[in-house]
Amino acid sequence: MTPSTHPPAHSPFLQGLNPKQLEAVTLPPEPALILAGAGSGKTRVLTTRIAWLIATGQTSPLGVLAVTFTNKAAREMMGRLSAMLPINLKGMWVGTFHGLCNRLLRAHHKDAALPATFQILDSQDQLAAIKRLMKSVGENPENDAQKPKELQRFINGFKERGMRPQAITSADSYNQKFIELYQLYEDQCQREGVVDFGELLLRSVELLSRNTALRDHYRSRFQHVLVDEFQDTNPLQYLWLKALSTPETGLFAVGDDDQSIYAFRGADVANMRRFEREFAVQHLIKLEQNYRSHGHILEAANQLIANNQGRMGKNLWTDAGVGDPIRVMEAPSDLMESSFIVEDIRALIQEGYSRDEIAILYRSNAQSRVIEQSLFNAGIAYKVYGGLRFFERAEIKHALAYLRLMENPHEDTAFLRVVNFPMRGIGARSIEMLADEAKRQGSSLYTASGLLDGKAGTAIRGFVQTIESLRFETQGLTLPRLVETMLERSQLIAHYEKDREGRERIENLRELITAAAAFMVELGQPADFPATAQADADTMSPLAAFLSHASLEAGDNQAGEGERAVQLMTVHAAKGLEFKAVYVTGLEEGLFPHQQSADDPDGLEEERRLMYVAITRARERLSISLAQTRMLHGQTRYNMRSRFLDELPEGCLKWLSPKRSHRSVVGEAWDTPRMGGYSAGGGHPPAHLGNAGFGTVGVARPPALASAKGHESGFAVGQRVGHARFGEGVVTGFEGAGPDAKIQVSFRQAGSKWLALSVVKLEAL
DNA sequence: TAATTAGCAATTTTT
DNA sequence: TTGCTAATTA
Numbered sequence: 001m002t003p004s005t006h007p008p009a010h011s012p013f014l015q016g017l018n019p020k021q022l023e024a025v026t027l028p029p030e031p032a033l034i035l036a037g038a039g040s041g042k043t044r045v046l047t048t049r050i051a052w053l054i055a056t057g058q059t060s061p062l063g064v065l066a067v068t069f070t071n072k073a074a075r076e077m078m079g080r081l082s083a084m085l086p087i088n089l090k091g092m093w094v095g096t097f098h099g100l101c102n103r104l105l106r107a108h109h110k111d112a113a114l115p116a117t118f119q120i121l122d123s124q125d126q127l128a129a130i131k132r133l134m135k136s137v138g139e140n141p142e143n144d145a146q147k148p149k150e151l152q153r154f155i156n157g158f159k160e161r162g163m164r165p166q167a168i169t170s171a172d173s174y175n176q177k178f179i180e181l182y183q184l185y186e187d188q189c190q191r192e193g194v195v196d197f198g199e200l201l202l203r204s205v206e207l208l209s210r211n212t213a214l215r216d217h218y219r220s221r222f223q224h225v226l227v228d229e230f231q232d233t234n235p236l237q238y239l240w241l242k243a244l245s246t247p248e249t250g251l252f253a254v255g256d257d258d259q260s261i262y263a264f265r266g267a268d269v270a271n272m273r274r275f276e277r278e279f280a281v282q283h284l285i286k287l288e289q290n291y292r293s294h295g296h297i298l299e300a301a302n303q304l305i306a307n308n309q310g311r312m313g314k315n316l317w318t319d320a321g322v323g324d325p326i327r328v329m330e331a332p333s334d335l336m337e338s339s340f341i342v343e344d345i346r347a348l349i350q351e352g353y354s355r356d357e358i359a360i361l362y363r364s365n366a367q368s369r370v371i372e373q374s375l376f377n378a379g380i381a382y383k384v385y386g387g388l389r390f391f392e393r394a395e396i397k398h399a400l401a402y403l404r405l406m407e408n409p410h411e412d413t414a415f416l417r418v419v420n421f422p423m424r425g426i427g428a429r430s431i432e433m434l435a436d437e438a439k440r441q442g443s444s445l446y447t448a449s450g451l452l453d454g455k456a457g458t459a460i461r462g463f464v465q466t467i468e469s470l471r472f473e474t475q476g477l478t479l480p481r482l483v484e485t486m487l488e489r490s491q492l493i494a495h496y497e498k499d500r501e502g503r504e505r506i507e508n509l510r511e512l513i514t515a516a517a518a519f520m521v522e523l524g525q526p527a528d529f530p531a532t533a534q535a536d537a538d539t540m541s542p543l544a545a546f547l548s549h550a551s552l553e554a555g556d557n558q559a560g561e562g563e564r565a566v567q568l569m570t571v572h573a574a575k576g577l578e579f580k581a582v583y584v585t586g587l588e589e590g591l592f593p594h595q596q597s598a599d600d601p602d603g604l605e606e607e608r609r610l611m612y613v614a615i616t617r618a619r620e621r622l623s624i625s626l627a628q629t630r631m632l633h634g635q636t637r638y639n640m641r642s643r644f645l646d647e648l649p650e651g652c653l654k655w656l657s658p659k660r661s662h663r664s665v666v667g668e669a670w671d672t673p674r675m676g677g678y679s680a681g682g683g684h685p686p687a688h689l690g691n692a693g694f695g696t697v698g699v700a701r702p703p704a705l706a707s708a709k710g711h712e713s714g715f716a717v718g719q720r721v722g723h724a725r726f727g728e729g730v731v732t733g734f735e736g737a738g739p740d741a742k743i744q745v746s747f748r749q750a751g752s753k754w755l756a757l758s759v760v761k762l763e764a765l
Numbered sequence: 766t767a768a769t770t771a772g773c774a775a776t777t778t779t780t
Numbered sequence: 781t782t783g784c785t786a787a788t789t790a
Contacts, residue, residue, distance in 0.1 A: 069779065069780080070779060070780080071779090071780085096779085096780065097780075098779085098780045099780085120780090122780075123778090123779090123780085196780095197779085197780045198780095200780080201780095232779095261777075262777085262778075262779085264776080264777065264778080265777085265778060265779075265780095363776070363777075364775090364776050364777070365776080365777085366775080366776090366781090366782085369781090369782090386778090423766080427766085551780085552779095552780060553779095553780080554779080554780080570776085570777065570778090571777080572776090572777050572778065573777090573778085591776095594776055594777080595776085596776065597776080597777095606777095610777080631781070632775090632781085633774090633775060633781065633782085634781035634782080635781085
């Protein structure tokens, strides 16, 4: 199709788009890959294209499939669309991969070999199911507690690649046992009528490839398939997209290979190249104009990411000015790093910055503690993102388990969760007997309870009776009333009332009623619609929908007071957000880039992308900091300056502390010997930036320093050493003095270890 | 059955 | 150091 044959570009939505954005929005319905840099108006392009396609009559709302990763992004898209289009968006397929798969599988549950009431396991539930499985096959005893988590990773890893147990060859895995357990896990899920997250996708892909009539139905319906954050898709999601599209589908993928930071959970940037190749993409458009950050910030981001190999290639630019330089601060300790940041934030607030326009980013959650402490002491409101979410709380999961059993009594995970919670005298012994019976019958625990005699049977049947009568009593009730009745009859609230630490839990349980009411509004159902009734054959009952919602959207996860608060989060959590002022902390080797990623080139590139994401969050003011010493796992660590700092262009930086010419705190054995290293033992501590305006915060105890000559032990940081048991390694630090002195060695095989110098026998290599 | 203690690991995380 | 889980004890 040539540009002249597809509809002209007049539409009110198109105003204000830059030429590249306009080109992307109005592309013909052919496979297209939009490389959308940070802050380049990605979401706007995506939503405007949908609006334009519909408004110009090229497709109907039902002809569009738009998929994202998070519910938040999906809601954002919906919000923008409804602002642009005066149409009913209800029937539109806009959502997350998992949400849309759920929708598909509910509509075709028979073809997918699932019960209508199938339940979704979140990661917690999945792990519980795996533990139970391992126990049932006698797989648990002396094995370490990591095993279930390992198996979970194993299963999810293969599902993410679209592989069933049968598809795994010995080349894929050395562990035959895991393959068997994977199969048993699948059997168990099937028996109970539950699906995990990966299964939602995999089942959908298999359904579509098996049932060609169904596949063709959806293929002809969805003339346009739009994908957000394409760089984060895993191979299975790629297969899903492939299953839903033909060469005629307007497959419109938007992503940024430089912002791919989820490889650890299966994302594969290679999907971008694969898409380009397999779909013979003729339209590759780069959105490089950035509307977010000042020049210095972008320049630094560009220079940093240029160190990665195999990029698709992209350079952000702005027509805003260069702005302030990036401020860099090397503090003597993590404590002083945070007090520097807090002092700086105080000044920003004075200047008129709103607290919620300020973010502090870190590589790992453990770093937040010190920062929180400083903010707390300074009396600055802050909000930490991360941690338990609403639907993940124990009391909420308990309540949901009751609801799930009302829907699908054969879900043993839910059954076991609440069969004796609150306590009703059903102990481990009774449950064991029940499990044996269920195994004999090949049935669910719920079914088996009818066959169990003796005291155990009576007690368990009492529980089953509770569920049954609950189901009976709540007929015709609205969702909030149903939840309320469940809380009453299950005695959950009564149980927590007896607990003197149960107040918050009760509040949360009451909040669940509110959440149910809010959910009805979201559904657009009348408030008096019965919870277990279906509006039509293709629609889930409010209760079923609510349970899906609870599994697929765990809710908010912020803690902290108030609205206008300084935002604390990991760099991962910051993706997609922007702030006027950003502090990126902990630019230290071993932390950022993280130790576990540093040895592997791919891992290192992902860390670099992470830093790229961090930098590009800032609009006006970016500060980067590091600490020479950091308390980690109860021990003081001496870290080198991150290599990423040295990859930033000097011209964009302003050092607030004296910049060291070398990266190591503890001497230069690493580099070529040079004069001026800090001397060991009796020497003075490094000139700890007392001149940077926060010299009063206290002086850190000087680290046990080693000079170019080395530590008192005769070893030096960076030196290669050998150990009889651990093999070859590199000295990475020292701690303490005299008989307590310890040496840190990073062994090639055994990893990093702290060893007592008085004991350990190391050989210099 | 609850409560205490010991042991142990320790990026990043959405669905 | 912390935070979690499993094991042990009252």
